[in-house]
Amino acid sequence: MTEKHHTAHHGKKKAEADKEWEPKIVGFLCNWCSYAGADLCGVSRFQYPTNIRLVRVMCSTRVSPHIVLEVFEAGADGILIGGCHLNDCHYMTGNYHTEKRVNLMKRLLREAGVDEGRLRLEWVSASEGEKFSKVVTEFTEEIQKLGPSKIHTDDMMKAKVAAADDASETFRLKALVGKEFNLLSKGNAYGDKLDPEKLSGIIDVATEEEFERALILELARIRPISVKQLGMVMEVPTDRILRHIVLLRQNSMIAMEHPEGFTPLYKTIEIGGEQ
Amino acid sequence: MPENTSTEKEKPRIGVFICHCGSNIGGFVDVKAVTEYASTLPDVAYAADNLYTCAEDGLNNIKDSIKEHNLDRVIVSSCTPRTHAPLFQRTCEAAGVNKYMFTFVNIREHCSWVHMKEKEKATQKAKDLVRMGVARARFLEPQEETKVDVTPTALVVGGGVSGMTAALSLANMGFPVHLVEKDEELGGFVKNLHGLMMTTKSANETIKPLIDKVNAHKNITQHLNSHVASVEGFIGNYDISIGGDGAEAKEVKVGTIIVATGAVPLVPEGLFGYKEHPNVITSTEFEELCNKKELPKLKSVAFIQCVGARGQKVSYCSRVCCNVAIKSAINIAENRDNMLGVTEEKAAETGEVVEEPAAEKKAEEEGSDRRRRRRGRGRGDEDEAGEEAAPSSGVEVTVFNRDVMSYGVEHELEFNKAREKRVKFVRYLPDNLPKVSVKDGKLEVGYFHETLKMERTMPVDLVILSTPLVAQPDAATLSQLLKVPLGQDGFFQEAHVKLRPVDFATDGVYVCGTCRGPADISEAVSQAAAAASRASIPLANGFVQAEALTSIVDETKCTGCGTCVETCPYSALRKNEEGITEVIVAACKGCGCCGATCPEGAITMTHYTDQQLLAEAKAALEEV
Numbered sequence: 031m032t033e034k035h036h037t038a039h040h041g042k043k044k045a046e047a048d049k050e051w052e053p054k055i056v057g058f059l060c061n062w063c064s065y066a067g068a069d070l071c072g073v074s075r076f077q078y079p080t081n082i083r084l085v086r087v088m089c090s091t092r093v094s095p096h097i098v099l100e101v102f103e104a105g106a107d108g109i110l111i112g113g114c115h116l117n118d119c120h121y122m123t124g125n126y127h128t129e130k131r132v133n134l135m136k137r138l139l140r141e142a143g144v145d146e147g148r149l150r151l152e153w154v155s156a157s158e159g160e161k162f163s164k165v166v167t168e169f170t171e172e173i174q175k176l177g178p179s180k181i182h183t184d185d186m187m188k189a190k191v192a193a194a195d196d197a198s199e200t201f202r203l204k205a206l207v208g209k210e211f212n213l214l215s216k217g218n219a220y221g222d223k224l225d226p227e228k229l230s231g232i233i234d235v236a237t238e239e240e241f242e243r244a245l246i247l248e249l250a251r252i253r254p255i256s257v258k259q260l261g262m263v264m265e266v267p268t269d270r271i272l273r274h275i276v277l278l279r280q281n282s283m284i285a286m287e288h289p290e291g292f293t294p295l296y297k298t299i300e301i302g303g304e305q
Numbered sequence: 306m307p308e309n310t311s312t313e314k315e316k317p318r319i320g321v322f323i324c325h326c327g328s329n330i331g332g333f334v335d336v337k338a339v340t341e342y343a344s345t346l347p348d349v350a351y352a353a354d355n356l357y358t359c360a361e362d363g364l365n366n367i368k369d370s371i372k373e374h375n376l377d378r379v380i381v382s383s384c385t386p387r388t389h390a391p392l393f394q395r396t397c398e399a400a401g402v403n404k405y406m407f408t409f410v411n412i413r414e415h416c417s418w419v420h421m422k423e424k425e426k427a428t429q430k431a432k433d434l435v436r437m438g439v440a441r442a443r444f445l446e447p448q449e450e451t452k453v454d455v456t457p458t459a460l461v462v463g464g465g466v467s468g469m470t471a472a473l474s475l476a477n478m479g480f481p482v483h484l485v486e487k488d489e490e491l492g493g494f495v496k497n498l499h500g501l502m503m504t505t506k507s508a509n510e511t512i513k514p515l516i517d518k519v520n521a522h523k524n525i526t527q528h529l530n531s532h533v534a535s536v537e538g539f540i541g542n543y544d545i546s547i548g549g550d551g552a553e554a555k556e557v558k559v560g561t562i563i564v565a566t567g568a569v570p571l572v573p574e575g576l577f578g579y580k581e582h583p584n585v586i587t588s589t590e591f592e593e594l595c596n597k598k599e600l601p602k603l604k605s606v607a608f609i610q611c612v613g614a615r616g617q618k619v620s621y622c623s624r625v626c627c628n629v630a631i632k633s634a635i636n637i638a639e640n641r642d643n644m645l646g647v648t649e650e651k652a653a654e655t656g657e658v659v660e661e662p663a664a665e666k667k668a669e670e671e672g673s674d675r676r677r678r679r680r681g682r683g684r685g686d687e688d689e690a691g692e693e694a695a696p697s698s699g700v701e702v703t704v705f706n707r708d709v710m711s712y713g714v715e716h717e718l719e720f721n722k723a724r725e726k727r728v729k730f731v732r733y734l735p736d737n738l739p740k741v742s743v744k745d746g747k748l749e750v751g752y753f754h755e756t757l758k759m760e761r762t763m764p765v766d767l768v769i770l771s772t773p774l775v776a777q778p779d780a781a782t783l784s785q786l787l788k789v790p791l792g793q794d795g796f797f798q799e800a801h802v803k804l805r806p807v808d809f810a811t812d813g814v815y816v817c818g819t820c821r822g823p824a825d826i827s828e829a830v831s832q833a834a835a836a837a838s839r840a841s842i843p844l845a846n847g848f849v850q851a852e853a854l855t856s857i858v859d860e861t862k863c864t865g866c867g868t869c870v871e872t873c874p875y876s877a878l879r880k881n882e883e884g885i886t887e888v889i890v891a892a893c894k895g896c897g898c899c900g901a902t903c904p905e906g907a908i909t910m911t912h913y914t915d916q917q918l919l920a921e922a923k924a925a926l927e928e929v
Contacts, residue, residue, distance in 0.1 A: 056922050061387070069385045072414030080426040083433055083925035084415050086386065087913060088854060092897030097918055104923040121896035122790055122810055122874040131901065163419065201866075201904040208868040208902035 053173040055082040056101055057110040057166075060090045062120035063155050064112025070159030078166040081173075082110065089113070090151075091124035095135045095198035098149065102139075103191050105182050108148045108173035110166070115153040123211065125153070130210040137234065138198055141241040142190035145176055186263070189252075193245035200240045206233050242266055243274045247283060247298045254287045254295035317443050318350040320376035321435060322367055324358035324383030326413055331356075333417040335428040339382070342432045346439045350374050358383050364396045371400040378402065378445055380438045382410035382431070403447035405853060405912055410438035433925055440924035444917045448853030453891040455541035455560040457844045460485065462533055462783065465493020466512060466826055467818025467833040468565035469519045474837030475563075476524035480844050483557050484519065485528045485547055491516050493567050494819070495826065499595035500641065502632045502825065503715055507642075508592075511826075528555065532779075536562075536786045539877070539892035540813025541849050561813045561840040564797055565833060566783060568774035568819035571613045577770055578741035584748055585741055585768045587612075588629055595644050600767075603645055603700045606637055607750045607765045609739055610706040614773035616735065621794055623773030624823040627710040630771050631723045638726035640698030703729040703763065705739045705752060731755075741768050774823040788876050789814050796822045807836040811875055812849070812892075815840045854895030854912050858886050862907035869899035869908060 059065040065086050071078070087093060090113030098109055111132060113125040128151065136146040150172075152165045181191050197203060210229060217223040245264055249255055257275060261268040275296060278284040287297040321343040325331030336354050344352035351374040355363040358381055370376060379402055381393045386409035394404035412431040420427035457480055461472040464486030472482045490496070498508035519525055534548035543562060547555045570589045573579045579587070584601060586594070588608075594600050608630045614623050636644060704723075709730060711720035724730070732755055733739055739752040751762045776795030784791045789809040792798040797816045800808040807815050817832035818824060824832065843849050856869075856878070865884035877892035878899060886907075900910040909915075 054926050056925050058918075058922075065385075066387060069387060069411075069414040072385075072418035075418055075421065077421060078419055080416075080420050080423055080430045083430070083437060083922075084411070085437070085918060085922050085925075087897065087918065088894075089896035089898065092901055092910065092913060092918075094901035094915075097915060097922070100919055101922045101926070105926045106922075120810070121894060121898065123872075124874070124896050124898055127872060127898055127902070199906065204902065204904035205866065205868050208872055208904065212871050 051178055053081045053107040053170060053178075054105065055108040055110060055170060055173060056106045057082050057084045057112060058087055058090065058093045058097075059084055059112040059154075060114060060120070060124075061086055061088050063114035063118065064090070064152070064162070066156035067112070067154040067158045067162045070156065071162040072159075074159045076160050076163035078163040079170040081170050082166050089119070089121045089124040090128040091119075091121065091131070093128065093131070095131055095138065096195060098135050099138065099191060099195035099198060102144065102148070102179065102181055103188070103195065105179065106148075107176070107179045108150070108169060110169055111149075111151045112154050112162075112165075113151070115155055118155065126211045126215075127208075130207050134198065134203065134207045134233070134237065137237045138194035138241060141197075141237065142194040143187060144179070144181065144191065147172055147176060148179065189248045190245060193241060193248040196244035196248065197237065197240040200244070202236055203233075203240050206236055239274070242270070243278060246271065246274055246278065246296075250284055250296045251298040251300075254297040256293045256295050258293070260296075315377075317348040317378055318374065318376050319346075319348050319378050319380060319439060319442050320367070320370050320374060321346075321349055321352040321380045321382060321439065322358050322363070322370075323352070323354045323412075323435070324363070324381065325354060325356050326383055326417075327357065330383065330413050330417040330431075333421050333424055333427050334412060334431045335424065336431075338428055339412075339431045339435060343382075343435050343439070346436055348443050349439060350376060359389055359392060364392075367393070367396050368400040371397070371402055376402065378406040378408070378442045380408045380410055380435070380442055382412050382435050382438065384413040385409075385411050385415075405448040406442075406445050408438045408442040408445065410434050429929075432929070436927065436929075437921045437924040441917050441921040444914065444920055445912075448911055450853045451851050451890050452848045453541050453851065454848055455843045455846065456543075456558045457481075457847065458483070458557070458559045459561050459563065459840055459844060460533075460543070460545055460557065460559040461563045461565060463493065463565035463567055463818070463820065464488070464491040464519075464527070464529070465565065465567045465818065465829075466495050466515065467567065467820075467829040467836075468493070468563070469512075469515050470830050470833035471563045471565055471817055471837040471840075472525050473515070473518055473522065474834050475841055475844075476522045478837075478841050478845070480524065480841065482525045483528060483545070483547070483559060484525055485531050485533060487530070487532050489530050491519060491527070491529075494569070497589070497593060497596070499592040499644075500632060500636050502628050503719065505641075531555075533783060533786060539875075539889050540811075541843055541891060543813070560844050561815065562787065563833075563836050563840050564783065564787065564789070564809075564814065564816045564820055565818045565836070566777050566780065566820040568796070568823065569777060571618060571772040571775045573612050573618075573770050573772050576612055576617075577609055577739070577768065578743075578748075579770060582741070582743055582748055582768075584766060585770065588626065588633065588769050588771045591633060591767075591769045598644070598646055600645060603637070603766045605701040605763065605765045606634075606703070606767045606769065607739075607763065608634065608702070608704040608706075608769045608771060609741075609750075610704065610709075610771045612770040612772045615707065619773055619775060619794060621773070621822070622710060623771075624710070625825050626771035626773065627706065628716050628719065628825065630704050630706075630769070631709075631711060631716070631719050631728075633769070634702045634704055634728040635719065635723050635726055637700050637702050638698055638723070638728055640700075645698055645700065701729070702727075703731055703750075703765075705731050705733050705750070707733065707735060774819055777820065780820065787811070787814055788874070789816075792822075794822075796820060807832055807839055813843065849891060851891050851893070852895065854910070855890050855893040856888050856895070856897070856899050857909045857911060858888055859907045859909065860885050862905045863903075864905055864907075866904060869903050872898050872902050874898070 113128050119125040132151045139146045154162050213224045257268050257271050260271045284296050286294045323340045325336050340352050340354040379397050394407050397407045398404050459475045460483045461468045462485050472484045475482045528547050531547050531549040535546040537544040541560045543559045545557050578585045737753045739750050749762050749764045754761045790798045797820050799806050800810040815836040817836035818829040863885045870878045875892050877889045881887045897910045900908045
């Protein structure tokens with residue numbers, strides 16, 4: 031919002047630069063519904079802005095948080111995920127899992143300080159050509175309003191999105207979100223269905239913790255860093271940071287380095303073999 | 306064979322073919338500029354534009370270029386893969402390039418047709434899309450499609466009309482069929498009925514030839530008093546365990562499965578005085594009473610339609626009840642086969658009661674006779690001979706309905722016939738239901754007369770409640786065993802409501818009859834024949850070819866947590882003896898759910914790897 035106001039009131043130079051800027055939007059569409067909807071949109075000649083670039087996947091459920099977050103890291107201003115309407119998935123339950131995954135992506139984007147409006151999930155059926163053009167037009171306008179993504183230019187945000195990406199790949203979050211739909215619809219091994227709000231709360235806590243740990247590792251990878259510094263940069267209480275550090279040290283993911291005076295510094299242990 | 310000498314380690318050699326599609330693309334995108342740009346992209350060995358790439362010379366251009374430039378992967382940049390990918394893939398294969406080394410870039414539906422007023426930007430977008438295609442193509446790998454043998458035997462679950470028809474169709478094609486019926490005899494729901502629509506034959510007479518044929522067929526093995534106890538495997542290779550009452554489970558191997566488990570009528574607990582008065586019965590109970598010749602003495606009968614249906618206990622219209630009620634109403638009015646048990650003595654006893662409506666009837670029949678004659682004149686006189694005035698049973702029949710759904714030609718004629726027989730059709734609204742009550746030991750129906758705008762009551766001897774067909778109570782069990790879905794109303798749900806009405810989304814399992822939703826006999830028979838025909842395709846082929854879009858498990862990374870097994874909608878993943886997940890290639894549909902789920906990152910989706918998807922998506926963001 032503030033950036034938009036700048037554009038409106040400040041110098042000509044900035045206005046020109048903004049005019050030149052064109053949002054870069056990537057869309058992941060499932061083969062059976064939304065890609066076909068985009069095809070019908072073309073056949074019906076419904077027009078939409080040229081900014082979006084579409085990638086076809088067999089099912090929207092294929093789009094993992096890692097893919098979305100890495101594409102954000104690579105400089106996308108917005109990402110659209112298109113799937114079949116709920117209950118209409120070609121693969122029966124795929125889009126239900128998509129919904130859960132997108133919730134996680136949005137949680138992580140919030141953690142990383144990225145406007146979650148940059149990610150949009152839409153159900154578009156093969157018969158909804160006009161809807162597709164409306165969705166793309168609206169989304170492009172929305173991204174236009176949000177302005178260029180700062181992930182590329184802001185080092186802290188870059189580190190945060192990288193941390194969000196790492197967090198999305200942790201066993202804990204993947205297993206929780208992977209099981210989320212079945213836990214709610216079919217129940218656990220004992221047949222008990224979980225309360226959606228309770229499970230959502232559990233995932234919220236897990237997301238926050240995993241994100242913070244991933245961010246500690248991300249920051250301590252750049253240079254050795256103290257708990258106090260981490261607390262300041264991350265705006266997280268130091269006792270919380272310390273608890274994360276204890277756990278990360280137990281898992282041999284972070285090491286104490288060159289204690290200067292009384293303040294220990296921590297550095298991320300790079301694991302061989304992992305990219 | 307052409308010299309497809311490149312190996313994975315060699316640098317890729319990509320050919321890019323960009324289509325003008327006449328002016329469909331060429332009119333809105335500078336195709337020459339895109340082609341020129343494509344030739345500058347990494348690993349592109351050849352780039353060309355065609356007026357129509359899908360035309361003979363376009364396809365020949367692809368084949369010739371593959372040989373001339375030793376291409377190992379091909380990109381066609383034109384319309385949509387949903388229609389044209391198979392054509393170009395065949396062309397590639399004909400020239401020795403694996404079909405999975407082909408990439409489609411859509412610059413028509415997704416570009417020229419949706420950006421018709423911005424040629425410059427559309428051209429830039431087309432360039433970007435081609436660059437994305439090239440980025441993807443560089444990471445492609447050839448794939449082998451696996452052929453899986455099929456056991457040429459079928460399983461049919463349910464021995465009603467649908468199941469017997471399906472089993473006979475398959476047996477007549479020469480395939481052995483296991484027919485599982487939970488009852489002690491064949492015939493399903495229909496065997497308990499008395500009369501059927503549109504035929505004067507009784508229900509038993511109608512289905513007897515079908516049962517006889519099933520009994521006599523050497524290819525059909527019947528399993529009566531039995532149920533499907535467990536299902537393992539996938540299309541072509543199912544291991545089925547058939548359990549019986551107290552008997553030891555029988556193991557059979559089948560290639561395809563047809564579900565024909567039928568439906569049951571809703572029991573209208575608490576509706577319209579059901580169970581409170583013995584003469585308030587369901588239409589199914591009415592059929593049973595007819596069979597047993599145990600109908601009470603009748604002067605006046607009321608049918609109440611849509612009992613529990615259309616928003617009461619179930620949401621849907623049960624499709625058959627209107628026509629069943631019309632059939633029964635006509636039968637009562639005609640006293641068919643003396644179903645009312647009216648002997649001459651009895652008729653004499655009740656003479657005075659009979660007389661009045663009979664007189665009315667006569668006048669009416671004369672009227673309708675005249676009408677028929679008028680209609681008949683053009684068609685000759687032969688109609689007349691058979692149309693003796695129907696004997697009047699003297700029973701007043703009223704059908705309380707919301708709307709009469711006598712769809713189609715035959716049912717509409719039956720409806721007209723019922724009206725000619727002086728069956729009364731009284732409409733009620735859902736917010737003002739008829740009320741069944743007992744006064745002085747006599748049943749009566751109170752209703753709101755729409756025309757007179759007033760409450761009326763009518764004494765009746767019998768109230769017949771038309772209740773909808775509902776799903777079998779054990780449908781959920783079978784749906785879980787077979788991993789096929791049930792819809793909201795508990796009926797089995799087909800793969801596509803319009804285009805695949807007898808397939809399940811899971812390959813190798815098919816559905817027909819009332820287990821998919823209410824249907825009459827002729828509809829069930831059509832569906833059964835269709836399901837048998839669909840189920841015979843893999844059996845006749847002897848193999849199924851699975852698209853090489855599957856998941857691959859990295860055994861060194863898999864920890865056997867089982868999250869993927871839970872999420873797979875096709876049970877295409879299972880744990881082996883070591884507790885590690887393995888993929889059943891023939892069952893996998895390649896949706897990628899497990900790939901995105903695997904907490905250990907141990908699952909790769911062939912042809913849609915992270916690497917390929919990320920390369921394609923990130924190429925969109927490159928500054929040019």
